[in-house]
Amino acid sequence: MEKVIVAMQDPDMGMKMRNQRLLITVIPHAMTGRDVIDWLIQKYNICEEEALHVGGMLVRYGYIYPLKEPRSLVLRADETPYRFQTPYFWTSTRWPASELDYAIYLAKKNIRKQGELMEYEKERYSLLHKRINHTWDFVVMQAREQLRASKQRRKADRIVLECQEQAYWLINRPPVRSLTLHYSLTLCVCVCVCVCVCTCVFCLCLQIESCRRALGRNRVKSSICLEGFVKFSEQYQNHDPIMQGCLPSNPWISDDTAHWTMNSEIVPVPTRLRVERWSFSFMELLNDPIGRREFMTYLEKEFSAENLCFWQACEDIRHGESSKIIQKVEDVYKNFLAPGAARWVNIDSKTMDKTLEGIKHPHRFVMDDAQLHIYFLMKKDSYPRYLKSDLYKNMLAKAIVPQETKKSVFPFMRRQRHSSPSPAQAVTQVTEEDGRAMGAGKAGTNSAFSLFIVSSLTESKPELTFSLLQHFFLFPSVALISNPLSRM
Amino acid sequence: MPLVNNKVGDDCTVGTDKALADGKALVDSLIKVVACYRHLASCVGSCTDSLQLRDELRQTREKAQNLAVSICQHLTSHLRDKSLPEEQRKEMELLWVAFSSGLELLHVDMCKVFSMGDIFSLANSASLVQTGLQGGGSEVAARALSLPDLNQARAPEAGLESQERSTMEQEISQIDHMIDDMEMKVNVLRWMVEPHGPQYADPLSSTDSASLALLSVDEEQPGHQPQSQHSHMVVFVVLFAVVLVATTLSVCVVFFS
Numbered sequence: 001m002e003k004v005i006v007a008m009q010d011p012d013m014g015m016k017m018r019n020q021r022l023l024i025t026v027i028p029h030a031m032t033g034r035d036v037i038d039w040l041i042q043k044y045n046i047c048e049e050e051a052l053h054v055g056g057m058l059v060r061y062g063y064i065y066p067l068k069e070p071r072s073l074v075l076r077a078d079e080t081p082y083r084f085q086t087p088y089f090w091t092s093t094r095w096p097a098s099e100l101d102y103a104i105y106l107a108k109k110n111i112r113k114q115g116e117l118m119e120y121e122k123e124r125y126s127l128l129h130k131r132i133n134h135t136w137d138f139v140v141m142q143a144r145e146q147l148r149a150s151k152q153r154r155k156a157d158r159i160v161l162e163c164q165e166q167a168y169w170l171i172n173r174p175p176v177r178s179l180t181l182h183y184s185l186t187l188c189v190c191v192c193v194c195v196c197v198c199t200c201v202f203c204l205c206l207q208i209e210s211c212r213r214a215l216g217r218n219r220v221k222s223s224i225c226l227e228g229f230v231k232f233s234e235q236y237q238n239h240d241p242i243m244q245g246c247l248p249s250n251p252w253i254s255d256d257t258a259h260w261t262m263n264s265e266i267v268p269v270p271t272r273l274r275v276e277r278w279s280f281s282f283m284e285l286l287n288d289p290i291g292r293r294e295f296m297t298y299l300e301k302e303f304s305a306e307n308l309c310f311w312q313a314c315e316d317i318r319h320g321e322s323s324k325i326i327q328k329v330e331d332v333y334k335n336f337l338a339p340g341a342a343r344w345v346n347i348d349s350k351t352m353d354k355t356l357e358g359i360k361h362p363h364r365f366v367m368d369d370a371q372l373h374i375y376f377l378m379k380k381d382s383y384p385r386y387l388k389s390d391l392y393k394n395m396l397a398k399a400i401v402p403q404e405t406k407k408s409v410f411p412f413m414r415r416q417r418h419s420s421p422s423p424a425q426a427v428t429q430v431t432e433e434d435g436r437a438m439g440a441g442k443a444g445t446n447s448a449f450s451l452f453i454v455s456s457l458t459e460s461k462p463e464l465t466f467s468l469l470q471h472f473f474l475f476p477s478v479a480l481i482s483n484p485l486s487r488m
Numbered sequence: 489m490p491l492v493n494n495k496v497g498d499d500c501t502v503g504t505d506k507a508l509a510d511g512k513a514l515v516d517s518l519i520k521v522v523a524c525y526r527h528l529a530s531c532v533g534s535c536t537d538s539l540q541l542r543d544e545l546r547q548t549r550e551k552a553q554n555l556a557v558s559i560c561q562h563l564t565s566h567l568r569d570k571s572l573p574e575e576q577r578k579e580m581e582l583l584w585v586a587f588s589s590g591l592e593l594l595h596v597d598m599c600k601v602f603s604m605g606d607i608f609s610l611a612n613s614a615s616l617v618q619t620g621l622q623g624g625g626s627e628v629a630a631r632a633l634s635l636p637d638l639n640q641a642r643a644p645e646a647g648l649e650s651q652e653r654s655t656m657e658q659e660i661s662q663i664d665h666m667i668d669d670m671e672m673k674v675n676v677l678r679w680m681v682e683p684h685g686p687q688y689a690d691p692l693s694s695t696d697s698a699s700l701a702l703l704s705v706d707e708e709q710p711g712h713q714p715q716s717q718h719s720h721m722v723v724f725v726v727l728f729a730v731v732l733v734a735t736t737l738s739v740c741v742v743f744f745s
Contacts, residue, residue, distance in 0.1 A: 002607075006615045017618060029535070029620040086619045087533030087604050094603075095596055100589060134681040138519065138586035142593070145523035152627035160620040161530070 004054070005063050005084065008039065015039050020067060020081055025156045030067060030083050033076045052077060060201070062091050065167030071175065073201075083160075089168040097172040100139065103128045105169055107143035120176045174201050235280055239273050248402040262402055265289050272399035279387050282379040286311075294395060298386050306343035307374050307382070310336045314371035318364055329362040337370075347373050504576045507566055511583045514559045515590070517634075521552045522590045522597075524632030527625065529597045533608040534619040542610070544629035545601060546652060551633055552594055553659060559587050560666055567674045581676050582683065588670060595663050602656050 008015040020030035040051035055075040058064045066072065067081040106125045110117055117125060129136060150158055238244050248258050262271055270290050278285040285291040299305040317328045336345050337355065351369045358366035386392055525548045531541055563584050566572060572580065608616060
C-alpha cells in the first residue's frame with residue numbers, strides 16, 4: 001500500500017490535488033474520493049469495484065483519512081474530501097501505538113477543550129490513569145509541551161496536524177461501537193473496554209466470531225466428567241503399581257526385572273492382572289498383542305475374523321509409511337471391500353459409497369469411516385460375547401499371579417513392595433472407616449484427588465478432604481512404573 | 489555544638505534540595521525538547537521535509553541527548569546515595585520515572601526518523617507525501633533549542649546525509665544502552681511512585697485553548713456550526729423585536745403627549 005501512496009505523489013502522473021476551504025483558512029493537498037478511484041482505475045487498469053476495494057483498504061489502514069467525517073473510515077466515490085497521512089503515522093508493527101502515547105493524546109485533547117473526550121475515550125483515559133499512574137505527571141507535562149510546540153505553527157498547519165493525529169488514533173484505538181447482538185457481544189465489548197490493547201476493527205470482528213464459536217461448542221458438565229474420572233480410577237486402582245505395588249517386586253527397588261519379563265509383549269502365559277484388564281474396555285484388548293491374538297482366535301471360531309483383519313489393515317494404513325499408502329489401500333480394497341472379495345466386510349451402504357469415493361484419491365485417512373464402523377460392530381457384538389466365552393474364562397484361570405518375593409534373610413535389608421511407606425497405607429484404614437460410617441461405600445478407596453473434588457462438589461465432607469489432600473501428590477505419578485494405562 | 493550540627497544538617501538538605509531543583513529543571517527541559525522532536529519528526533517524509541528539517545532534527549536530537557546524559561548522571565548518582573532522606577528520594581524517583589518515559593519516547597522517535605529517512609530520501613523529492621502542511625518547523629526547533637531565532641545563516645550542506653545516518657545509528661544504540669544501564673543500576677519500584685498532579689489536567693491559558701478549540705470546532709464538528717448560527721439568528725431577531733417595540737412606544741409617547 002505504501003508503494004501506491006508514493007506513486008500517487010508523482011507530480012506528473014499522480015493524484016490531482018485540490019484545496020480545502022475552511023471559513024477563512026485554505027489548506028492544500030485535499031482530494032475527493034472520486035479522484036482517488038479514478039486514479040486507481042487509470043493507473044492499474046482495474047475495474048471500479050476493485051478500485052473501490054483498494055481505496056477502502058487505504059482508508060481503513062490509515063494511509064488516507066477523510067476530512068468531513070473522520071470517524072467513518074470508508075472511501076466514498078463522490079465529493080468527500082480526503083488527505084494523505086504523514087509517514088510518521090503510517091501503520092507499522094515495528095512501533096505499535098503505545099499506551100503512553102495514547103494517554104498523552106487524550107490528555108492533549110482534554111487540555112485543549114475540557115469535556116471534549118467522548119465516552120469511550122473517558123473510560124480509556126481513567127483506565128490508563130490507573131495503569132500507568134506512576135508516570136502521569138510526565139504524561140500531563142508532555143501533553144502541555146506538545147501543545148505549546150504546536151502553537152508555534154500557523155493555524156492551517158495546526159489543523160492539519162490535529163487531523164492527522166486524530167485519524168491515527170481512530171485507527172489504532174477504534175471507538176467501541178454498540179451493536180445489537182446479545183451475550184457474545186456484551187462479552188466482546190467488555191473485553192474491548194477492559195483490555196485496552198485492541199487494534200483494528202478487524203480484530204473486533206474476529207473476537208465476535210470466536211465468541212460465537214465458543215458459545216456453540218459442546219460442553220460436558222464437570223460433575224459428569226469427574227464421575228467418569230472416579231470410575232476410571234476405581235477400575236484401575238488394583239492395577240496401579242504405585243497404589244497397589246507390583247508383583248513380584250518393584251524392579252526399581254529390588255533390581256529384579258522379573259516384573260518386566262513377566263509383562264512383556266509376547267509371553268506364553270500372561271499375568272492375571274493383564275487378562276483382567278482386557279475386560280475393562282475394547283481398546284485395552286486390542287492394544288495388548290496377546291489379547292489381540294486371543295480375540296482373533298475367538299473370531300475365527302465365529303467366522304467373523306475378517307472384521308479384525310480389516311481393522312488391523314486400516315490401522316496399518318493410518319500409521320504406516322506414506323509411500324506405501326496407495327499400495328495398501330489397493331490391497332485393502334481388493335481383499336475386503338470389492339464386491340465378491342475373499343473376506344468381504346459388512347459395511348453400510350452410505351459409508352461404503354463414501355469410502356469408495358475416497359479410494360479414488362487415497363490418503364492416510366480414507367478408511368477412517370469404514371474402520372470406525374467395523375470397530376463399533378466388533379465392540380458391540382463380538383467383544384461382549386468374547387468376554388462371556390470359554391476361551392476368555394480359560395485364559396483367566398490359566399493366568400499366573402506372581403508370588404511376592406520373600407524378604408531377604410538379613411533383617412536390615414527389607415525389600416519393600418511399595419516404593420515408599422506411602423501415606424496411602426496409613427490413611428486407607430481411616431478413609432475406609434469414614435466411608436463405612438458415612439455410607440459412602442465405594443467412595444472410601446484410595447483415589448484421592450478425584451474423591452477430593454467429588455466430595456466437595458457432591459456432598460460436603462470436610463473431614464475427608466484433609467486426609468485426601470495427602471493423596472493428591474501420589475496421583476500424578478500413577479503410570480511411572482508399569483505400562484501406561486490405555487484410554488478408557 | 490548543637491548549632492554546628494544543625495548547620496551541617498541544613499547544608500545537607502539544602503544540597504539535596506538544590507539537586508532536586510536542578511534535576512527537575514533538567515527533566516522539564518528534556519520533556520520540552522522531546523515534545524519538539526516529536527513534532528518535527530512527524531514532518532519527516534511529508535512535503536515539508538527538507539535538508540533544513542533534517543538539520544533541525546539533528547540539532548534537537550543532540551540537545552536531547554546531552555540533556556539525557558546529564559540527567560542520567562545526576563539521577564543515578566543521587567538515587568544510589570543511600571543517605572538520601574525519604575521525601576527527597578520520592579521526588580527523585582518521580583523524576584526518574586518521568587526521565588525514563590521521556591527517554592522511551594525519544595528512542596521511538598529516533599528509530600522512526602531513522603527508518604523513514606531511509607525510505608524517503610531527500611534526493612527524490614517527488615515521492616514526498618503531500619500532507620497539507622505548508623510551513624516549516626523552524627520555530628519549533630528554535631523553541632527546542634531555546635534560541636530566540638534559529639541561525640539561518642548556517643545553511644545545511646548536502647552530502648552529509650550518509651554521515652548523519654551512521655551517527656544516528658550510534659546514537660540510537662547509545663540511548664538503548666543508557667536505558668538498559670539505568671534499569672540495572674537504579675532500582676525504582678514503579679508501583680510505589682505516586683504522581684502529584686490530578687487525573688484531568690487544567691487547560692492551558694485561556695487564549696491558547698480558545699483558539700485551538702475554535703479550530704477543532706471548525707474541523708471536527710461542522711454539524712454544530714449551523715446550530716450555533718441558528719441560535720445567533722434567534723437572538724438577533726429577539727433584540728430587533730425589542731428595539732422595535734421600544735421605538736414604537738417612544739413614538740406613541742411623543743405622539744400622545
